[in-house]
Amino acid sequence: MSEHLNNHHRNTLEELLDHQHTGNMHWREVRSLLEAVGTVEDAHNGKVKIHVGDTMLSIQDPGHHNIDKQLVVDLRKALTEAGYSAEA
Numbered sequence: 001m002s003e004h005l006n007n008h009h010r011n012t013l014e015e016l017l018d019h020q021h022t023g024n025m026h027w028r029e030v031r032s033l034l035e036a037v038g039t040v041e042d043a044h045n046g047k048v049k050i051h052v053g054d055t056m057l058s059i060q061d062p063g064h065h066n067i068d069k070q071l072v073v074d075l076r077k078a079l080t081e082a083g084y085s086a087e088a
Helices: 007-017 027-037 069-081
Strands: 039-042 047-052 055-060
Touching: 007 027, 007 069, 027 039, 027 047, 027 069, 047 069, 055 069
Parallel strands: none
Antiparallel strands: 039 047, 047 055
16 A cells, blocks of 8 residues: 655655554654645644545644654554555
8 A cells, every 4th residue: 555655755655553662753754754644734733734545644743843642542553443554
């Protein structure tokens, strides 16, 4: 399912889906992946709406920071439910 992703996106996907990985992921890289597999919309209230498959998440914009552990868990679930895997 990830044939259309470039190497950077595949690496980010593998990091997100790696259960040993606990964080330290840059929002810029994660956002780029999410834009490749779904949609990312900036809302006027400082939130970001993420659509991946049938899942919609609304998060506080991390800005230039790393994403937190809970967001890693939420994104891992959304990506898995949308059919993405680390092996692909």
